[in-house]
Amino acid sequence: xxxxxxxxxxxxxxxxxxxxxxxxxxxxxxxxxxxxxxxxxxxxxxxxxxxxxxxxxxxxxxxxxxxxxxxxxxxxxxxxxxxxxxxxxxxxxxxxxxxxxxxxxxxxxxxxxxxxxxxxxxxxxxxxxxxxxxxxxxxxxxxxxxxxxxxxxxxxxxxxxxxxxxxxxxxxxxxxxxxxxxxxxxxxxxxxxxxxxxxxxxxxxxxxxxxxxxxxxxxxxxxxxxxxxxxxxxxxxxxxxxxxxxxxxxxxxxxxxxxxxxxxxxxxxxxxxxxxxxxxxxxxxxxxxxxxxxxxxxxxxxxxxxxxxxxxxxxxxxxxxxxxxxxxxxxxxxxxx
Numbered sequence: 001x002x003x004x005x006x007x008x009x010x011x012x013x014x015x016x017x018x019x020x021x022x023x024x025x026x027x028x029x030x031x032x033x034x035x036x037x038x039x040x041x042x043x044x045x046x047x048x049x050x051x052x053x054x055x056x057x058x059x060x061x062x063x064x065x066x067x068x069x070x071x072x073x074x075x076x077x078x079x080x081x082x083x084x085x086x087x088x089x090x091x092x093x094x095x096x097x098x099x100x101x102x103x104x105x106x107x108x109x110x111x112x113x114x115x116x117x118x119x120x121x122x123x124x125x126x127x128x129x130x131x132x133x134x135x136x137x138x139x140x141x142x143x144x145x146x147x148x149x150x151x152x153x154x155x156x157x158x159x160x161x162x163x164x165x166x167x168x169x170x171x172x173x174x175x176x177x178x179x180x181x182x183x184x185x186x187x188x189x190x191x192x193x194x195x196x197x198x199x200x201x202x203x204x205x206x207x208x209x210x211x212x213x214x215x216x217x218x219x220x221x222x223x224x225x226x227x228x229x230x231x232x233x234x235x236x237x238x239x240x241x242x243x244x245x246x247x248x249x250x251x252x253x254x255x256x257x258x259x260x261x262x263x264x265x266x267x268x269x270x271x272x273x274x275x276x277x278x279x280x281x282x283x284x285x286x287x288x289x290x291x292x293x294x295x296x297x298x299x300x301x302x303x304x305x306x307x308x309x310x311x312x313x314x315x316x317x318x319x320x321x322x323x324x325x326x327x328x329x330x331x332x333x334x335x336x337x
Contacts, residue, residue, distance in 0.1 A: 001031040001090060002081040003051055005179075007256035007281075008128070009036045012081055013043075013263040014284045015132040017149045020045045023141055029073060031066075038238045039263070042151055049073075060089070067093040077139045080104060081132055102138035104131050111279055111306050120301070127280045148285050150265030154242035163234055164243075168204035170335050172197060173250040173266075175208040175257035176221070180308035182274035183253050185319050191221055192324045193251070197331065198225045206231050206243065208257055249334040251327065254308065258283045267334045269327065273319040274310065276303035292330065295321035 002012050009032055016028060020043055027045050034050040049070065051057055057066045067090050070078075077100040080087045088103070095101045113121035133143040156164075164171075176190045197203050205225075207218045209232040218230040231243065244250065244257075245264040252258035252268060254275045261268045262283035270283060270291045277291040296302050299318045304310050 001079070001087045003032055003053075003084075003086065004082075005256065006036070007259040008082075009033075010039055010256060010259035010263050011128050011281075011284065012132060013039050014145065014148055015129055015136075015143060016040070016046060017043055018145050019136060019141065019143050021149055022143060026141070029070070029075065031070065035237070038241055039260075041238075063089045064093070066090055070094075071097065075099065077101065079135050079139060081135060100139050102135045104135050107131070107280070114276070114279060115303050115305050115310075117301050117304075117312075122278065122296075124278045125280045127282065129284055131280070148265075150263075151245065154245045156242060156246060157239065159235060160239055160243055163231070164204060164206065164229055169202040170200075170204065170249075171247045172203055172205045172331060172335075173208055173244060173247040173252075173257075173261065174205060175250065175252040175255065176218075177209050177214055178253040178255040178308065180274070182304070182311065182315070182318075183255065183308040184273070185253065185271045185322065186317075187217065187221070189320065189322075189324055193327050194221055194225070194228055196324065196328050198228050201227065203227060204229065206247070208232060208240070208244075249331055251331060252283075254281065262286060267337075269330045269334065271319065271322055271327070272303075274302065274304045274308045274312070274315065275306065279303060279306050281306075290330065290334075292322050292326060294318040 002009050020028060029047050029049050030040055031049045031051055037048045040046055040048050056062060063086060078091055078094040080091045080103040083103045083106055091101045091103060107125055110125050129145060136143050178184050194205060197205055205228045207222055207230045209218050215232045218232050222228040222230045244261050247266045249267045250261035252270055254270055254272050258268050258270050262285060268283045268286050268290060272291060272293040276293060282291055294302055298321055299315055301312060302318060304312045
């Protein structure tokens, strides 16, 4: 069970792919929001159970119904990959019925030590992927992530090809948004990145986002450049996943798009402001050098939070210390590999 958020749900995918490969006799049922179902398409021995937040599974009584619905599937063990009140209630009901249960340890104490202003303990923490494997280990299944499995690149349909064309050589994705402003690279600098990459006619740059305001911004970033295309609002979510699987590299903030690209086996360059990859949320199977972080010599309190939801006075321009030329160079390096 993992209900939200998008990036966190995407982070379960590589672990589940490894699990079903190493234990083909075991059937997995993923409980999550209906929107995330496409993440798990094509994974063998895995079925998806849609959590109906608004009606059937709403409130405490709804969680009892969820437990009953799942129990009817003859569940042997319950893995809580969320560890919030709702998932704890369902886990408790399974435990009371005599089933094996386990919950993810989010390492809240270590994360607090990493993000506190004074007496900061600046060291890499256990990744969320490792934390997920420990849940399955408690249930008797040791999962090895050393040789990851990724789906094949999707065949792009005519809707997508009509937008991006067929003459591209390098497909570069750029997702310049995040939930919190402290994780968003300044738009004037992302414009410089786009401008520089667009000078190479071999590059086709695809911009990702959603919502009216973001679409408007992406239209501005792509304006006047034939090989820069705003994809927001033009294709369905399942098509967007197919397109991302075909990227040569994705440039993303510390956000869901980074984890979606990574779960599909795409090389990901991430930009970090208030947060830091040491917290354990670096995209799956990516080198640490792929994570470009703000200058801690100038901003020693970084990271200031795990999720980027804490504003620290004087740290508004921290991401400006990530140089445009370093971003472009990192992308070019990945394209040449």
